[in-house]
Every structure is written in structure tokens, then in C-alpha cells.
Amino acid sequence: MVSRRFVIFFVTILFLSTAASGGKIYRYEYQKIIRVEPGLEISINNPNGAVKMITNTDDKLQIDAVKNIYAESEEEAEFIADHVQINIGDANGHFSIEPRYLKIQHRSPSFWQKLLGRGSETSHGSVDFIISVPADCNVDIYNPQGDIEVSGIRGRLDVSGDIGSIDVRDIGGDVTVVTSSGSVDLNDIEGKVYLKANGADLSFFSLSGDFEVRNRNGKAVGEYLVGDLIMTQSGGEIDVKFIEGDIRIKSTSASVKIDQDFGALDVSTESGDIEITTELNSSKDYFVETVSGSIRFIVPEASGGEVRLEAGSCEIDTQIPIAIDAFSRTRISGTFGNGGPKITLVTTTGDITLSEY
Numbered sequence: 013m014v015s016r017r018f019v020i021f022f023v024t025i026l027f028l029s030t031a032a033s034g035g036k037i038y039r040y041e042y043q044k045i046i047r048v049e050p051g052l053e054i055s056i057n058n059p060n061g062a063v064k065m066i067t068n069t070d071d072k073l074q075i076d077a078v079k080n081i082y083a084e085s086e087e088e089a090e091f092i093a094d095h096v097q098i099n100i101g102d103a104n105g106h107f108s109i110e111p112r113y114l115k116i117q118h119r120s121p122s123f124w125q126k127l128l129g130r131g132s133e134t135s136h137g138s139v140d141f142i143i144s145v146p147a148d149c150n151v152d153i154y155n156p157q158g159d160i161e162v163s164g165i166r167g168r169l170d171v172s173g174d175i176g177s178i179d180v181r182d183i184g185g186d187v188t189v190v191t192s193s194g195s196v197d198l199n200d201i202e203g204k205v206y207l208k209a210n211g212a213d214l215s216f217f218s219l220s221g222d223f224e225v226r227n228r229n230g231k232a233v234g235e236y237l238v239g240d241l242i243m244t245q246s247g248g249e250i251d252v253k254f255i256e257g258d259i260r261i262k263s264t265s266a267s268v269k270i271d272q273d274f275g276a277l278d279v280s281t282e283s284g285d286i287e288i289t290t291e292l293n294s295s296k297d298y299f300v301e302t303v304s305g306s307i308r309f310i311v312p313e314a315s316g317g318e319v320r321l322e323a324g325s326c327e328i329d330t331q332i333p334i335a336i337d338a339f340s341r342t343r344i345s346g347t348f349g350n351g352g353p354k355i356t357l358v359t360t361t362g363d364i365t366l367s368e369y
Contacts, residue, residue, distance in 0.1 A: 036082070036083065036084065036089075037080060037081070037082055038080075038081045038082075038083060038086060038089035038090075038093070039078050039079065039080055039081070040078070040079040040081065040089075040093045040096075041076070041077070041078055041079075042075075042076070042077040042078070042079065042098050043074070043075065043076050043077075044074075044075045044098070044100065045072055045073070045074045045075075046072065046073045046074075046075075046100075046107075047071060047072055048071060048072060048073050048105070048107075048146065049071075049105060050071075050146070050148060051105060051148075051149075052073065052105060052107070052145060052146055052148070052149035052150075053105060053106040053107065053149065053150050054073070054106075054107050054109070054143070054145060054149055054150070054151045054152070055106070055107070055108045055109070055151075055152045055153075056108075056109045056110070056141065056143070056151075056152065056153045056154065056155070057108070057109070057110040057154045057155075058109075058110070058111060058139060058141060058153075058154070058155045058158065059111070059113075059156065059157060060137075060138040060139070060156075060157040060158060061080070061111075061138035061139040061140045061141065061155070061157070061158045062140045062141070062155075062158040062159045062160070062161075062176070063140075063141045063143070063153055063155045063158065063159075063160050063161070064140075064141065064142045064143070064160075064161040064162075065142075065143045065144075065145065065151065065153070065161070065162045065163070065165070066142070066143075066144050066145075066163060066164060067144065067145060067146065067147040067163070067164030067165065068144045068145065068146065069146075069147075070146075071146055072144070072146075073107060073143070073144070073145055073146075074143070074144040074145075075098070075100065075109060075141065075143050076141070076142040076143070076144075077098050077111075077139055077140065077141050077142075078139065078140045079093050079096050079111075079137065079138075079139050080137045080138045080139070080140065081093050081096070081137045082137050091116075092116070092137070095113065095114040095115075095116050096111055096112070096113055096114070096137070096139065097111065097112040097114065098110075098111055098112075098139070099111070099112045109141070109143070111139040138157075138158070140158070145165075147164050147165060147166045147184075148166050148167060149165065149166075149167050150167040150168040150169075150185075151165055151167070151168070151169050151170070152170045153169075153170070153171045153172065154172045155171075155172070155173050155176065156172070156173060156174035156175070156176075157174060157175065157176065158173075158176045159176040159177045159178070159179075159194075160173050160176060160177070160178045160179070160180075161178075161179045161180075162179070162180050162181075162183070163180075163181045163182045163183075164182050164183075165182075165183050165184065165185065166183075166184035166185060167184070167185045168185045168186050168187075168203075169183055169185060169186070169187045169188070170187075170188045171187070171188070171189045171190070171191075172189075172190045172191070173189075173190070173191040173192075173194050174191060174192045174193075174194065175192060175193055175194050176194045177194050177195045177196075177197070178191055178194060178195070178196045178197070179197045180196075180197070180198050180199070180201065181197070181198070181199040181200050181201075182199070182200045182201075183200070183201045183202070183203065184202050184203065185202075185203045186203040186204045186205070186206075186221070187201055187203060187204070187205045187206070188205075188206045188207075189205075189206070189207045189208070189209075190207075190208045190209070191208075191209050191210075191212050192209065192210040192211065192212070193209075193210060193211045193212060194212055195212060195213045195214075195215075196209065196212050196213070196214045196215070197215050197216075198214075198215070198216040198217070198219065198234075199216070199217045199218060200217070200218045200219075201218075201219050201220070201221065202220045202221065203220075203221045204221045204222050204223075204224075204239075205219060205221060205222075205223045205224070206223075206224045207223075207224070207225045207226070207227065208226045208227075209225075209226070209227040209228070209230065210227075210228050211227070211228050211229045211230050212227060212230050213230045213231045213232075214227065214230060214231070214232040214233070214234070215232075215233050215234060216233075216234035216235075216237070217234060217235050217236060218235075218236045219234075219236070219237045219238070219239065220238045220239065221238075221239045222239040222240045222241075222242070222257070223237055223239055223240070223241050223242070224242040224243075225241075225242070225243040225244065225245065226243075226244045226245075227243075227244070227245045227246075227248075228245070228246050228247075229245070229246055229247045229248045230245070230248045230249075231248055231249045231251075232245060232248070232249065232250045232251070232252070233249075233251045233252070234251075234252050234253075235252070235253050235254050236254045237252070237254070237255045237256065237257065238256045238257065239256070239257045240257040240258045240259070240260075240275070241255055241257060241258075241259045241260070241261075242260045242261075243259075243260070243261045243262070243263075244261075244262050244263070245261075245262075245263050245266050246263060246264040246265065246266070247263070247264055247265040247266050248266050249266060249267050250263065250266050250267070250268045250269065250270075251268075251269045252269075252270055252271070253270070253271035254271060254273055255270065255271070255272045255273060255274075255275065256273045256274040256275065257274065257275045258275040258276050258277065258278075258294070258296065259272060259275060259276075259277040259278070259279065260277070260278045260279075261277075261278075261279045261280070261281075262279075262280050262281075263280070263281040263282075263284055264281065264282050264283070264284075265281065265282060265283045265284050266281060266284045267284045267285050267286075267305075268281060268284055268285070268286045268287070268288075269286075269287045269288075270286075270287070270288045270289065270290070271289045271290075272288070272289065272290040272291065273291055274291060274293055274294065275293075275294050275296075276294040276295075276296030276297060276298055276353065277290065277298055277299070277300070278297075278298075278299045279299070279300045279301070280299075280300075280301045280302065281301075281302045281303070281305055282302065282303045282304065283302070283303060283304045283305055284302060284305045285302070285305040285306045285307075285308075285362070286300055286302055286305060286306070286307045286308070287307075287308040287310075288300060288307075288308070288309050288310065289310040289311075289369060290309075290310070290311060291311075291312060291315075292311045292312060292315040292316075292317060292352060292353065292355075293315075294353060295353060296353060297353060297354045297355075297356070298317075298353055298354065298355045298356070299356045300356070300357050300358070301356075301357075301358040301359070302358075302359050302360075302362060303359070303360045303361070304359075304360060304361045304362060305359060305362045306326075306359065306362035306363045306364070306365075307357050307358075307359050307362065307363075307364045307365070308364075308365045308367070309355070309357055309364075309365070309366050309367075310367050310368065310369050311332075311366075311367075311368060311369070312368065312369065313368045313369070314349070315348075315349055315352060315368075316347070316348055316349020316350045316351050316352040317347070317348065317349065317351070317352035317353050317354065317355045318345075318346075318347050318351070318352070318353070318354045318355065319334060319344070319345065319346060319347070319348065319355045319356075319357070319366065320343075320344075320345045320354075320355070320356045320357070320358075321343065321344045321345070321357050321358075321364050321366065322342060322343045322357070322358045322359070322364075323342050323343075323359055323362070323363060323364045324342055324359060324360040324361055324362075325342065325360070325361060326342075326359065326361060326362055326363045326364075327363045327364070328342070328343075328344055328363070328364045328366075329363065329364065329365045329366070329367075330344065330366045331365065331366065331367040331368065332348055332366060332367065332368050333348060334346040334347065334348045334366075335347050335348065
């Protein structure tokens with residue numbers, strides 16, 4: 013249960029002279045503080061605006077919000093702001109936070125055209141949130157039209173956005189991110205991560221846990237992952253390094269560059285070039301295939317393995333000694349070093365290079 017030992021609520025008004033839609037921006041501040049018990053669950057649904065979540069050590073839920081209202085006068089702004097309510101629900105320690113945009117009636121269409129440049133009676137502006145919570149909590153955020161920033165959470169985090177940027181860092185639990193075209197930054201996460209996007213740019217740094225990415229297009233770059241990487245991305249660019257885990261990447265036209273410290277891999281594209289540097293220290297297979305791209309596969313000098321290289325109509329360049337079992341103009345199979353995992357490199361119209369570092 014939630015102990016409401018104190019609740020603070022205040023609204024202040026700040027005025028900015030910035031022009032917007034022929035009027036000005038009026039800001040109405042809101043704050044509420046609630047004492048809470050451990051095991052907090054938070055759900056945030058913000059249709060328009062930014063959400064920032066930070067942590068505290070005070071066993072409190074603190075909600076700071078700013079209503080951004082566009083109007084030609086303070087009187088009109090106050091009228092609109094009164095129809096934007098911050099609704100906070102409590103169901104046995106599960107808090108829901110959501111702005112409610114009440115319908116404004118008895119206003120002419122010219123009123124909305126004058127204030128907002130449109131005729132909608134439910135368009136009031138936006139709400140920005142800064143929410144402070146105890147670190148030990150689970151969080152769900154739905155924020156389709158603004159930026160999302162979360163840090164310090166030790167529990168589960170589910171984030172859903174659309175066109176804004178998403179910045180998630182210093183998380184101690186599993187993370188799920190769903191977005192459309194906004195950018196995603198993931199840093200210092202200890203838990204499994206799942207990302208689904210329709211065309212987002214992704215960057216990550218220092219993840220400890222399996223990472224699955226399903227993205228239609230974009231630029232994906234990252235460093236330091238301890239866990240398996242599963243990535244499906246149709247196009248764009250994939251550049252990941254210092255990966256300690258098995259890698260499975262499937263793409264249509266993305267260029268792929270991998271620097272792997274440990275683990276096996278399975279990489280396939282239709283038209284993208286592939287460059288892989290790997291320690292070759294897994295007993296599992298290494299499989300790389302592209303239809304019209306080139307493959308460059310780089311292994312340590314003292315490594316070994318069984319290789320099958322198929323280059324279709326292009327060239328095979330082996331810069332390390334291979335004991336050949338079978339040979340043709342477009343295909344080579346054999347072994348190198350003192351034996352090791354199976355390595356299969358296949359392309360139809362690109363070149364294959366096998367070399368050491």
C-alpha cells in the first residue's frame with residue numbers, strides 16, 4: 013500500500029514571449045510528491061511532450077510537469093490550461109500518470125484557428141514530465157510525440173515512442189524499446205534488451221545481456237556487448253565491435269562490419285558488403301553469406317579451422333596457408349592451422365578475402 017504522508021501540489025505560471033502559431037507560449041508548472049512503499053510500478057502515457065525519468069533515495073514519487081499552452085493572451089491560455097489535467101491513478105502501488113485533454117466546448121472555429129492554426133477542440137499544446145522515482149521499480153512509458161530519457165532504474169523498463177529520441181542508460185533490469193523513426197541510445201544496461209523499430213538509428217555501449225534488434229532500416233553502431241546479438245535489419249549500416257557472444261544478423265541490403273571477441277556467428281545479406289574480425293574461439297560454426305556483396309573475414313594469426321569458400325563469378329583471395337581438400341575457380345575447401353570450427357563464406361557476385369591480423 014502507498015503511504016501518503018505528504019502530498020505537495022502547486023501550479024505556477026511562466027510566460028515566454030516566443031511566437032507560436034501567431035500567439036505566444038505560456039507554461040504552467042505542476043508538481044506532486046507522494047510517499048511510496050517498495051515494489052513500485054509506474055505507467056506513463058503522454059500523447060504529446062517529453063518524458064524524463066530519474067531516480068531518488070527518498071522513497072517518493074515526484075511528478076514535475078509543464079503544460080505548454082499556445083495562445084494570444086494569458087486569459088485564453090489559462091482557459092486552455094484548465095482543460096489539461098494531470099491524472100494520477102493508484103491501484104495498490106501501481107501508479108498511472110497521464111495528462112487528460114478535456115474537450116473544450118462553446119468556442120467558435122475562429123478561436124482555434126486564431127490560437128493553434130487548426131480547428132480541433134481537443135488540441136491544447138503539450139506536457140513535459142520530469143519524474144523522480146525510487147530505483148527499485150518497474151516502469152512502462154508510452155510517449156509517441158516526444159523525447160524519452162530514463163536513467164538509474166533497477167527494475168524492468170518498457171519504452172514505446174514514435175518520432176522522438178530515446179535515451180536509456182544505467183538500467184539494472186530487462187529493457188524493451190519500441191519506436192518508429194526516432195533515434196535510440198542504450199548505455200550501461202544489465203539485462204536483456206529487445207528493440208523493435210521501423211527505421212531508427214541505434215547506438216549502444218556497455219550492455220550485459222542478450223540483445224535482439226528488429227529494425228527495418230537505419231544506422232546501428234555499438235561497442236561492448238556481453239551476450240548474444242540477434243539482429244534483423246533490412247537496410248542501412250551495421251557496425252558493432254567488442255562483442256562477447258554469438259552473433260546472428262540477417263539483412264537485405266545493409267553493409268555489415270563486426271569485431272567479435274568471443275562467440276560464433278551467422279550473417280546473411282542479399283546485397284551488402286560484410287567485414288568480420290573474429291577471435292575464432294567458439295566450437296560452433298561460422299557462416300557468412302551474401303548474394304552480391306563482398307566478404308572479408310579476418311582471424312588471429314595462430315587460429316585454425318575448416319573452411320569452405322564459394323565466390324560464384326568473382327575472386328577468392330586467401331592470405332593464409334590452406335591445406336586444400338577441393339579446389340576450383342570459384343570454390344575452395346580445406347583446413348588451416350591446427351584445426352578448429354567450420355567456416356563457410358559464400359557470395360554469388362562479390363569477392364572473398366580470408367586474412368589474418
